Structures are given as C-alpha cells and as structure tokens.
Amino acid sequence: MLMIRLRLQTRNGTFTSLSYADDQLRIQNARTLSLPLRQVITAKRTGRSLQLSYIIKNKSMSLQQLSGTVEEVADDVLDAWIDTLLHMAYDDVGAKRGRRLKVVVNPHGGTKKAVGIFNKTIEPILRAAECSLDVIQTTRRGHAYDIAKTLTLSDYDAIVVVSGDGLIHEILNGLANHEHPIKALSIPLAPIPTGTGNGLSLNLLGFEDGFDVCAAALNVVKGLPMKIDLLSVVQNGKRTISFMSQAMGLMADADIGTEHLRWMGEARFTYGLLRGLLRFKPCPIQLSYKAFETDKDKMYESLQKRKTNPSSTTPTTDAESTQLPELKYVSNDDDWTVVEEPLLYVLAGKGPYIGRDYMSFPVSVPDDGLMDIVLQTMAVSRGQIITNIGGAAKGEVYWHPSIRYVKAHAYRVKPLSKNGALAVDGEIFPFEEFQVETHPKLGNLLSLYGSYVADFAQKKTCNKAS
Numbered sequence: 001m002l003m004i005r006l007r008l009q010t011r012n013g014t015f016t017s018l019s020y021a022d023d024q025l026r027i028q029n030a031r032t033l034s035l036p037l038r039q040v041i042t043a044k045r046t047g048r049s050l051q052l053s054y055i056i057k058n059k060s061m062s063l064q065q066l067s068g069t070v071e072e073v074a075d076d077v078l079d080a081w082i083d084t085l086l087h088m089a090y091d092d093v094g095a096k097r098g099r100r101l102k103v104v105v106n107p108h109g110g111t112k113k114a115v116g117i118f119n120k121t122i123e124p125i126l127r128a129a130e131c132s133l134d135v136i137q138t139t140r141r142g143h144a145y146d147i148a149k150t151l152t153l154s155d156y157d158a159i160v161v162v163s164g165d166g167l168i169h170e171i172l173n174g175l176a177n178h179e180h181p182i183k184a185l186s187i188p189l190a191p192i193p194t195g196t197g198n199g200l201s202l203n204l205l206g207f208e209d210g211f212d213v214c215a216a217a218l219n220v221v222k223g224l225p226m227k228i229d230l231l232s233v234v235q236n237g238k239r240t241i242s243f244m245s246q247a248m249g250l251m252a253d254a255d256i257g258t259e260h261l262r263w264m265g266e267a268r269f270t271y272g273l274l275r276g277l278l279r280f281k282p283c284p285i286q287l288s289y290k291a292f293e294t295d296k297d298k299m300y301e302s303l304q305k306r307k308t309n310p311s312s313t314t315p316t317t318d319a320e321s322t323q324l325p326e327l328k329y330v331s332n333d334d335d336w337t338v339v340e341e342p343l344l345y346v347l348a349g350k351g352p353y354i355g356r357d358y359m360s361f362p363v364s365v366p367d368d369g370l371m372d373i374v375l376q377t378m379a380v381s382r383g384q385i386i387t388n389i390g391g392a393a394k395g396e397v398y399w400h401p402s403i404r405y406v407k408a409h410a411y412r413v414k415p416l417s418k419n420g421a422l423a424v425d426g427e428i429f430p431f432e433e434f435q436v437e438t439h440p441k442l443g444n445l446l447s448l449y450g451s452y453v454a455d456f457a458q459k460k461t462c463n464k465a466s
C-alpha cells in the first residue's frame with residue numbers, strides 16, 4: 001500500500017510527494033528527505049487533509065509537521081496508506097502506540113530549564129504520538145521517591161524523568177520500596193536530560209544524541225524495554241539501589257563539594273577533578289571484590305561479541321519472586337580479592353558514561369549480571385591523569401597501565417580514615433563501610449538500540465596514546 005505515492009498540496013500551494021521504500025519514508029518537495037520509519041511519530045486524516053508528524057535530525061533533532069490536501073487517491077486508500085505506515089512505524093518494531101506515561105519533572109535540576117523544555121519541546125512530541133500524560137513537578141527532595149513508591153503500577157507503560165541522574169536514582173529507590181517492588185521496577189524508565197549529570201541519557205542515546213532532548217523524547221515514543229542490572233549498596237544495614245556509579249577518592253571529590261557550581265553545568269566535574277588533583281593523595285580505603293574477570297583484552301573481546309550478538313543469556317534475578325532479591329554475598333569466604341596497593345580513586349558501576357567527559361566503564365554491558373570496577377593506582381603522575389582526562393570521553397583511559405579494571409559480582413569497602421568521600425549515583429553518602437552487589441536484570445529502561453551506545457576507542461590507538 002505504501003508503494004502508492006501520495007501527492008499533497010500544502011497550504012502555501014506547493015506540492016509534496018510522500019512514498020515509502022526500504023524502511024524509509026520519502027518526503028519530496030524542493031528537497032528530498034528520506035526519513036527512517038522510527039522517526040515517524042504520527043499520520044492522521046481529517047477529511048481530505050493529511051497531517052504528518054516526524055522527527056528530523058539536522059545538527060540536533062526536532063519535531064516537524066507537514067499537512068496538506070491529498071490529491072487523487074480515494075479516502076479508503078488514504079486510510080489504508082496511513083494504517084500501514086503507522087503499523088510499520090510502531091507495531092512492526094514492537095513499540096506500543098499511545099503509551100500511558102507518568103512524567104516527573106524536576107524544576108530544580110541542572111540549569112533549571114526542565115519545565116520550559118518539557119512544555120515547549122517534549123510535550124508536543126508526546127502529544128503528537130497520542131501518548132496519555134500524567135505530569136507532576138517535584139516540589140522538594142525526596143518527592144520523586146514518594147511518587148514512585150506509591151505509583152499505581154497498572155496505570156502506566158513507562159515513567160519519563162525530566163531531570164538528571166539524581167532523580168532517576170530517587171525514582172528507582174522509590175520503586176524498590178514499592179509494595180510490589182519487582183513489578184514496580186519492571187516499568188521502564190526514560191530520561192529526558194535536563195540535569196547537570198545526565199549519564200543515563202548518554203548511555204542510552206550515545207555521545208552525539210545523549211544531551212538532545214528530542215532524541216530522548218523519540219526514545220520515550222519508540223524505545224523498547226531493555227532490562228538492566230541494578231546494584232544494591234548496603235551501608236549500616238540500609239539498602240540503596242544504585243544504577244550508575246559509586247565513586248571514592250579523586251572522583252568523589254569531583255562530584256561532592258562542587259554543588260554550588262551547578263551553573264557550570266558538566267564542566268563542574270572537570271573543575272572538581274582538577275582541584276582534587278592538587279592534593280593527589282590515595283583514598284583511605286581497603287577494597288575487596290568477588291572477581292569475574294580482570295583481563296582487559298578479554299573484557300574488550302566479550303564486548304565486541306555482545307555487539308554482534310545482542311541477545312543476553314544472563315538469567316533474570318529471582319524471576320518468580322515478588323520481593324527484592326536477597327543479598328547473596330554476605331559471607332567472608334576465600335573468593336574475595338583484597339586490593340593491597342594504594343588507590344587514587346575507585347569507581348564502580350554500570351553503563352559506559354558517568355558524564356559527557358568521562359566514559360568510565362567502556363566495556364559495561366546492561367545485563368551481564370556484573371558490575372565494572374575501575375581502580376586508579378598511584379603508579380601515575382598528575383600530568384598523566386590530566387592527559388587521561390583528555391581521552392576520557394572515548395574511554396581511552398581504560399587501556400592505561402596504571403588503571404586496573406575488574407568485572408565483579410560484588411565488592412566491599414572499609415574506610416581507613418574518617419576523612420574521605422563516597423558518592424552513589426552522584427549523591428553524597430556517609431564515608432563508612434559498605435558492600436555492593438549486582439542483581440541481574442532487575443531494572444528496565446526504554447532504549448532505541450537494545451544496548452548501551454558508546455563508541456569505545458580501538459585498542460591500538462589507545463596503546464599509542466598511553
């Protein structure tokens with residue numbers, strides 16, 4: 001049916017032809033635009049008038065609307081043309097039409113533009129896609145946690161989070177404390193990046209589109225659920241869900257104590273890092289982990305294999321259970337590796353990016369049931385750290401010999417001094433003993449690509465760089 005070429009007369013009298021070929025919608029007027037069907041948001045007929053909404057990508061993405069009077073074809077042919085187009089643009093790729101969305105907007109996040117961005121840019125896309133919206137603005141810290149904890153699960157297909165990683169952290173913890181935590185955590189989340197730290201959005205959309213709010217809105221409309229591992233951070237008997245990172249030493253200093261510099265945006269972290277470098281002291285911790293893999297080449301190879309074969313074999317956490325998984329790694333058996341050498345910083349987590357300037361876990365996989373741990377030994381100079389920061393956006397630092405990299409099931413930290421910093425998903429935590437373990441596929445996100453999007457630099461190039 002889509003082989004039929006429609007001729008549309010727009011309001012200003014010009015003609016546009018619409019046709020379909022090879023998963024693309026072709027829009028031809030003075031110019032020809034071939035649009036991936038994924039970017040088609042809707043098509044509607046009112047009388048002889050056709051309205052088409054789609055996302056185009058120039059430098060960044062934007063919503064476009066085209067409308068006009070259709071010439072020559074009969075009404076039923078036009079209806080069938082529209083039905084088939086929408087079928088291919090949604091049903092064939094498994095995306096539900098007209099998603100029911102809980103939208104949580106943090107007016108306080110990042111540069112405080114979230115409300116304006118939602119109203120002007122995001123809402124029109126979601127409305128065009130005929131999503132039903134239940135929008136709420138957070139009024140205080142912890143509000144998003146409460147919203148998630150008491151959410152009526154059957155009312156929503158996804159939760160849209162218009163903010164930074166801090167609100168994602170709150171919402172995941174609210175869901176984890178829901179009366180039905182497993183069901184609650186299975187509702188997919190989709191971030192719209194309007195915070196200071198937007199690591200999750202970078203991981204889902206990649207470096208190029210990670211800060212593009214229209215790309216994020218497209219993900220809300222067309223992304224498919226992607227299961228992700230979540231981590232339990234247990235400190236003083238309290239369990240917190242972490243989705244992205246735990247930072248100690250230099251990297252925590254970069255996050256903590258720079259909140260007053262929010263106006264700087266992401267540059268704030270680089271500033272914090274440089275400031276921390278002046279001290280250049282090892283972080284006072286004893287770290288031990290339950291390793292799965294420590295060979296960088298092997299981890300790199302398994303990432304490449306995963307890219308060519310995206311289906312995961314990791315079993316889901318306690319699929320039958322209705323409660324949060326029990327903690328597994330509570331014993332002190334011999335499998336724990338204790339790190340003896342001093343460390344400048346430790347980063348552990350999931351997802352390649354923790355910020356636009358830093359791809360900390362380039363070989364991270366959403367659902368391998370493992371966390372990645374980066375150990376920066378002291379066998380490095382200040383100058384080299386600065387050089388490494390230069391290549392950090394592409395993950396090149398991974399290959400540096402002073403970096404030890406571990407894929408682990410669990411790890412533990414004992415502070416050796418009172419003076420230190422711990423940040424969990426960018427939030428400040430007490431610098432006290434804690435343990436972390438993974439829960440395979442406990443969380444869910446919307447994703448356009450079915451995996452993290454990170455262009456990890458080739459090893460050869462990196463070896464030269466180091």
Ligand SMILES: Nc1ncnc2c1ncn2[C@@H]1O[C@H](COP(=O)(O)OP(=O)(O)OP(=O)(O)O)[C@@H](O)[C@H]1O
Pocket residue numbers: 106107108109110111138139140141142143163164165166167168170194195196197198262426
């Ligand atoms: N109305 C509000 N007033 C003050 N704080 C709020 C409000 N709503 C949410 N918050 C808090 O704002 C914090 C920051 O949220 P988020 O991470 O999404 O944005 P951000 O700008 O990236 O933050 P950060 O600078 O901490 O990384 C969260 O901890 C959340 O609890």
